[in-house]
Amino acid sequence: MDVAAHNVANMSTDAFAPLRADGTQGTVGSLDLVDELVQATMLAPIAYKANATVARTAADMQRALLDIRA
Numbered sequence: 875m876d877v878a879a880h881n882v883a884n885m886s887t888d889a890f891a892p893l894r895a896d897g898t899q900g901t902v903g904s905l906d907l908v909d910e911l912v913q914a915t916m917l918a919p920i921a922y923k924a925n926a927t928v929a930r931t932a933a934d935m936q937r938a939l940l941d942i943r944a
Contacts, residue, residue, distance in 0.1 A: 875918035878910045 881892040885905050892905040895913075 875914055875922075878914035878918065881905055881910050882907070882914070 877893050877895050884890050885892075885907065889902050890905070891902045892900040892910075894900060
């Protein structure tokens with residue numbers, strides 16, 4: 875979400891090369907505004923929810939392991 879917000883905020887800057895979520899940088903003028911808005915408004919919340927589910931599952935598994943070992 876941060877990368878999409880950065881790209882949208884800086885899209886009118888001269889010679890702006892958009893950032894990508896993997897840490898690389900696109901070519902100058904390759905920003906797709908529709909794709910950035912989809913990333914920011916639709917996909918980022920889903921990714922955050924998935925990450926929270928993974929963290930919760932890991933905590934549950936650790937708790938179960940500690941119960942077994944106790």
